[in-house]
Amino acid sequence: MLESAKKGGNPLKVELRGKPANSSSPIVILSSGVFAPSTPNGQATANAEGITTVLSQLPIDVVSPISFADAGVSTLKTNLVVSPAAALVPAAAQRVFDIRQQGSYKIGFFGMVGVDWDVHFNTKKGGPNDLSDEHKEFLVSEAKASAKVLRTEYGVDFVVAVTNMRLSEDLLLSGATQAKGLEKVDFIFGGYDREAEGIAHPEIVMQSQKSERKGKGKVSGGWFEVTSPEIRVVKSGAAWEGLSVVEMCVKKESENLPELSSVKVTQFHRLERYPPFASLAPSVRILKTIDTVTPALANLTGQPLFVSRTKINGREAAVRHSETNLGNFIADSIMAYYDADMALFPSGAIRCDRILESVSEEKRQFEVIGADIIDCLPFQNRLVLKLVTGKAIKAALENSVSKRHADGRFLQLGGLRINASLSRPEGERIVSARWVLQEHANGTRIEEDIRDEEHYTVAMTEWLANGWGGFSMLRKGQLLQGGEAQGMTDTDLFFKTFGEWSEVDNTFISTVTGKRKQKQASVVLKEYLDNPYLSGQNSGLRAVRYKMVLGKDGEKGVPIVSPKTDGRIHFHTEGNSV
Structure with missing residues (x-):
């Protein structure tokens, strides 16, 4: 997505066929980690802030809990609203939520994160079979508590979880919170999970690098469409190359809480394959923003x-x-x-x-x-x-x-x-x-x-x-x-x-290169590392140079x-x- 932005495009403004049922502007949700926050010599913060500056110019409303935590940055100059991770908030701490008005309905968002890379589950069944009982109880209790607070204290009509979890955890959350009442979580927006590629489940629409061939529904020109009353989880965001557009139909009976009667999901698996994407006009604002954050890295990169x-x-x-x-x-x-x-x-x-x-x-x-x-x-x-x-x-x-x-x-x-x-x-x-x-x-x-x-x-x-x-x-x-x-x-x-x-490195690498086939590697390496002309350098770096470098490009x-x-x-x- 950022690469597209650099070229002047804005993938979050792709023109869709037809109009959403509600005339309100769509809520834009980013449910995946956004940073590759590293530059050498400890400049990760500068790079993370640069990416944040670019993202702040995009029409993003709600961001997943650890999108910024990935960067290790505590204070960010951004206008983005970040939904906190319920699973990271101490029980005694006050929860913070994000409330959005969409037409006549009020939607409450809360964030949740999983147990990171140590979650083991049955990838064939896609179920939470291998999650610990303690973890299951914690996820469900936190989600229900968040939903109840949003409905009773903030008066929301719908509760949405924005997660950065494995599919097994999203399924656990969905199954345990779908009963009618104050603790119901109506929908889950989750980040991409490559472990779960190819899993079929009626309540999931999941973006996958393979789903254009295996998915159900209409597939054409880089996009995929499906409508169902069963959909409760959307997994999206594979390698910044995808976008999911979700339209929700609502029913309300007398004094009961409103419910989702049906959900339509349009997923763009490769935005560049969607014909209207290529015709998007360059965004002058984005180009100017990028110009302000890239000069500092130009000499480095x-x-x-x-x-x-x-x-x-x-x-x-x-x-x-x-x-x-x-x-x-x-x-x-x-x-x-x-x-x-x-x-x-x-x-x-x-x-x-x-x-x-x-x-x-x-x-x-x-x-x-x-x-x-x-x-x-x-x-x-x-x-x-x-x-x-x-x-x-x-x-x-x-x-x-x-x-x-x-x-x-x-x-x-x-x-x-x-x-x-x-x-x-x-x-x-x-x-x-x-x-x-x-x-x-x-x-x-x-x-x-x-x-x-x-x-x-x-x-x-x-x-x-x-x-x-x-x-x-x-x-x-x-x-x-x-x-x-x-x-x-x-x-x-x-x-x-x-x-x-340095030239000193080049001279000695050139000298020892001819000896490599004549002597044991360990002997030649010792001659190189022990050379007094290089004594001030990091011996580990010299060892890497000896191991990997064949010579110097003259040009x-x-x-x-x-x-x-x-x-x-x-x-x-x-x-x-x-």
């Missing part, structure tokens, strides 16, 4: 950091399911930085969803600029080094290939080679896992099986180290390095490694790299995969 001899694959469909050269590039870099035995990097931290291929045709080299790195690694994930048992590593690898791997827990690996079979039961999918002790320039390797009781040094993100995404087995490992507030992040690692490249004056896949993650193809 517009300069080339390195050139690659290969296209770099950052597509979500690849990084969340398989080995990719971008994943290898990142994992090998953080492994080199900490001189670790191995590295684990969650694919959900890679967000560019594209191939980096700004190409120099004459050399077939692909330029990567700072903006590309921010696009790929937007979250400033802090990096750490932990001492972890082989048993815990194997368990982490099993979680990486579980049924929920597509939610971002699939791991890109460094220093490891695995064979897996998705046709096996969960918990038994890793066929083999081997540690690469040494890897030579000619491609030969010294490997050994990972042993349960052995301890290994593992570079990873702090998110993994804290056990998120089902990686609780990694919490117990001893923290060896990292974790400080100002510690190295994945984004910073690339800017510092390649953005602070652009930046390092040359060549990220590759090497078969370190292999899937057996026999049987039916999940």
Whole structure:
């Protein structure tokens, strides 16, 4: 959506066929996280405020509870009304709600968030089977309490929850609050949930990258339409490429509370495919707003950091399911930085969803600029080094290939080679896992099986180290390095490694490159790291340069790299995969 805004369009003002039944202006709801709030050197706040400035110029009325929390910003210059998260408000605290008048009816909004990445549920049934009883009770009680307050103290006719939760939690909330009365929640607007793609349920209309082919109703020109009295949940907002328009028909009998008699949902799965979208006139206000927030980042993001001899694959469909050269590039870099035995990097931290291929045709080299790195690694994930048992590593690898791997827990690996079979039961999918002790320039390797009781040094993100995404087995490992507030992040690692490249680095990289095939890699690396001319530099950054850099591009004056896949993650193809 922001990319469209940069081009002058405003996807929230797409002209629809016909007119809504109510002549009031529609209420615009943003029910998904909005920020990729990272720029190197601790400038996340500035970037988040910049995005907020742009969003404040769009006709958004209600925002989901953690849209701004993602940015880590406490005070924002914005005119947006944010519905607070009921699930985050202490029981004794006063709740704050958002009240909107729509025609003759008053609508009350409240926000709710889920239990983040550790929710496990049956994705085939789409039900809340694996939520804890305590969590179920908490969600339902908070929702009912919010609905009752909105009706009794604020006199609203309808109660709407704006959520940032898994589908299982939305379904739980919907089922437990649909009885007539003061505690009823009439409708739920939820953010996109990739884990729930393909699930069919009569009360859900859910935007999915696959739903144009699988959904019910009329599908044409990038949009999808369905009308039903059963609809109570709309999930929308996949990767900023979608919009849901909801029209509600109301019935009211005598003195009873009004009810929704039917709901019509029009979902735009790819706005650019909807013909009227291309004809939208540029928004001068939006263009001017963007001009005010981008100059500060121009020097940081517009300069080339390195050139690659290969296209770099950052597509979500690849990084969340398989080995990719971008994943290898990142994992090998953080492994080199900490001189670790191995590295684990969650694919959900890679967000560019594209191939980096700004190409120099004459050399077939692909330029990567700072903006590309921010696009790929937007979250400033802090990096750490932990001492972890082989048993815990194997368990982490099993979680990486579980049924929920597509939610971002699939791991890109460094220093490891695995064979897996998705046709096996969960918990038994890793066929083999081997540690690469040494890897030579000619491609030969010294490997050994990972042993349960052995301890290994593992570079990873702090998110993994804290056990998120089902990686609780990694919490117990001893923290060896990292974790400080100002510690190295994945984004910073690339800017510092390649953005602070010097002629001294180039001279010594060129010198040792010719020796790599003549000596063991460890010997050549020691010569490079111990060189007195580089003693003032971060040895970890020098180790990354040695590992990843092939030389210098004479024209652009930046390092040359060549990220590759090497078969370190292999899937057996026999049987039916999940």
